[in-house]
Structures are given as structure tokens and as C-alpha cells.
Amino acid sequence: MNIQWYPGHMTKAKRAMKEDIKLIDLVIELVDARVPLSSRNPDIDSLAAGKARMVLLNKSDLADERLNAQWAAWFEAKGIHVVKIDARNKGTLKQVQGVVQQACRDKIERDRKRGILNRPIRTMVVGIPNVGKSTFINSFAGKACAKTGNKPGVTKGNQWIRLNKTLELLDTPGILWPRFDDQSVGLKLALIGSINDQILNKDELAGQCIRILKEQYPGTLLKRFDLETEDKEPAAILEDIARARSCLMKGGELDVARASALLLDDFRAGKLGRVTLEQPGE
Numbered sequence: 001m002n003i004q005w006y007p008g009h010m011t012k013a014k015r016a017m018k019e020d021i022k023l024i025d026l027v028i029e030l031v032d033a034r035v036p037l038s039s040r041n042p043d044i045d046s047l048a049a050g051k052a053r054m055v056l057l058n059k060s061d062l063a064d065e066r067l068n069a070q071w072a073a074w075f076e077a078k079g080i081h082v083v084k085i086d087a088r089n090k091g092t093l094k095q096v097q098g099v100v101q102q103a104c105r106d107k108i109e110r111d112r113k114r115g116i117l118n119r120p121i122r123t124m125v126v127g128i129p130n131v132g133k134s135t136f137i138n139s140f141a142g143k144a145c146a147k148t149g150n151k152p153g154v155t156k157g158n159q160w161i162r163l164n165k166t167l168e169l170l171d172t173p174g175i176l177w178p179r180f181d182d183q184s185v186g187l188k189l190a191l192i193g194s195i196n197d198q199i200l201n202k203d204e205l206a207g208q209c210i211r212i213l214k215e216q217y218p219g220t221l222l223k224r225f226d227l228e229t230e231d232k233e234p235a236a237i238l239e240d241i242a243r244a245r246s247c248l249m250k251g252g253e254l255d256v257a258r259a260s261a262l263l264l265d266d267f268r269a270g271k272l273g274r275v276t277l278e279q280p281g282e
């Protein structure tokens with residue numbers, strides 16, 4: 001889903017989130033493990049102030065395993081609990097329930113001291129479009145859950161999904177906007193396919209993709225397309241890809257636009273290998 005964010009949308013999303021957040025104990029923030037910072041909402045820390053926090057490094061199956069570990073440590077150092085997941089794969093979600101309990105330890109202890117036992121933890125899933133919120137909710141809540149009906153104050157249409165005795169989840173994710181004030185964020189989100197390609201033309205985007213791969217993951221293009229890329233500019237490499245994949249126009253001319261689209265599709269689907277576009281401390 002691509003949302004064009006305008007100030008009106010952002011104000012509305014922020015207002016809805018502020019209301020919903022009053023009702024919950026824990027914010028489960030999904031980020032894309034390939035761009036763990038660029039896929040975060042710039043206001044999330046203030047929106048989630050005072051709540052227990054958890055980050056799910058989603059699409060970790062597409063991200064560099066070494067950097068997944070570094071990013072997990074980076075979030076943990078900020079006091080945020082982290083689980084690496086592939087929201088489509090239930091096996092990777094097994095850890096989530098246990099980490100929810102850890103993240104809410106203080107609340108559970110406070111409740112216990114006040115004689116409140118077994119009050120479920122209330123949580124909501126938030127994140128920018130396309131990070132995998134709906135996929136996660138579907139996999140995590142599964143069929144076993146029962147909706148507990150509307151409760152006062154919950155945004156109209158929202159319902160609580162009772163996952164088990166200890167956990168309730170707001171059934172509608174909080175959709176937030178990404179950062180706009182930094183062009184490199186837009187570029188990275190366009191590369192992973194999370195925002196409109198129109199922000200840059202596809203050939204330019206493919207060129208950036210080649211630049212990043214050459215610099216950070218050398219050998220990738222050689223492996224996928226059997227291409228020597230050393231000393232070559234991205235435009236020439238794109239032509240080589242067009243040749244290697246027979247992307248030709250009617251008159252036999254190279255169809256570089258098709259080669260660009262092909263490269264970006266391969267990149268987004270993980271066919272060029274597991275790639276993370278940003279590093280902690282960069």
C-alpha cells in the first residue's frame with residue numbers, strides 16, 4: 001500500500017494514534033530490517049512515551065544476518081526489546097510472546113502489587129506502510145483468536161483481539177508516515193519498494209542500487225548476472241544486464257528501462273542476496 005502523506009493525513013494519523021495509545025500498555029513497532037532507521041516514524045518516541053516498547057525487525061529473511069544482529073543490539077541498548085522475524089513465517093514468531101512479557105515486566109509487577117492478577121497486556125502494532133503490519137497481525141493472531149468486541153474509547157471500527165489469557169491486540173494497526181526531511185531515506189524506501197517509485201525514475205533508482213551493491217556487497221551482480229562490474233559505471237552495467245537478460249526493444253536496441261525494473265524486482269525479492277542498506281552508527 002502506498003500512501004501519499006499530506007499534512008492533513010499526518011495530523012489525523014497522529015490524533016488517532018494518541019487516542020489509541022492511551023488504551024494500551026505496549027507499543028509493538030514494526031520496522032523493515034533492511035532499513036531499520038529509515039522505516040521508522042520520526043515521532044514514534046514521543047508518541048509512545050511512557051509505554052513499554054518493542055521493535056520487530058521484520059523481513060529479516062531479506063536482510064543481512066550480521067547487521068540484523070547489530071541492529072538488534074542497537075535497539076536493545078536503547079531499552080527497546082527486539083525480535084527478528086519474518087511475519088509470513090509463524091515459526092519466527094514463537095519468541096514474540098515471551099518478549100512481550102519481558103517488555104511488560106514493570107507493568108505486571110505494578111499490577112501484582114496492587115492486587116491485580118492476570119489482567120491482559122494490551123498492545124497495538126504500529127509502523128509505516130508496507131513494513132508487514134497486516135501480515136504480522138494475521139500470522140500472530142491466527143485463527144484461534146476471538147474478537148472481544150468494541151470497547152469505549154477505541155477508534156470506531158477497532159476491536160480487541162484476545163490472543164490468549166495474557167495478551168490483547170488492537171486489530172487495526174497504527175499506520176504512520178516515514179521521515180521526509182532526508183532524501184536518502186526516500187531513496188532507501190524506494191529501493192525496497194515501500195514508497196512510490198515516482199520519487200526517482202527507475203533507471204536512476206536502479207543506478208543507485210548498483211552503486212550500493214558494488215560498494216557494500218561486491219560480487220553480487222557477478223553472481224546473479226554473470227557480470228564483471230569493476231571499473232564500470234552503473235549506466236554501462238545496466239546495459240550489460242539488458243544484454244544478459246535479452247531486454248531488447250523492437251528494433252533490437254537495448255531496453256534499459258526493462259533491465260532496471262528487472263534489477264529492482266530481483267533486489268526487492270531478495271534474489272541478489274540478503275542486503276541491509278544502513279548500519280548502526282552510520
Ligand code: G4P
Nearest residue numbers: 001058059060085086087088129130131132133134135136
Ligand atoms: P502493511 O500492512 O504494513 O502495509 O504490510 P503488509 O502486511 O501488507 O506487507 C507488505 C508486503 O510485505 C507483502 O508483500 C507481504 O507479503 C510482505 N512481507 C511482510 N512481512 C514479510 C517478511 O517478513 N518477509 C518478506 N520477505 N516479506 C514480507 P506483497 O508482495 O505486497 O503482497 P503479497 O503478494 O505477499 O500478498
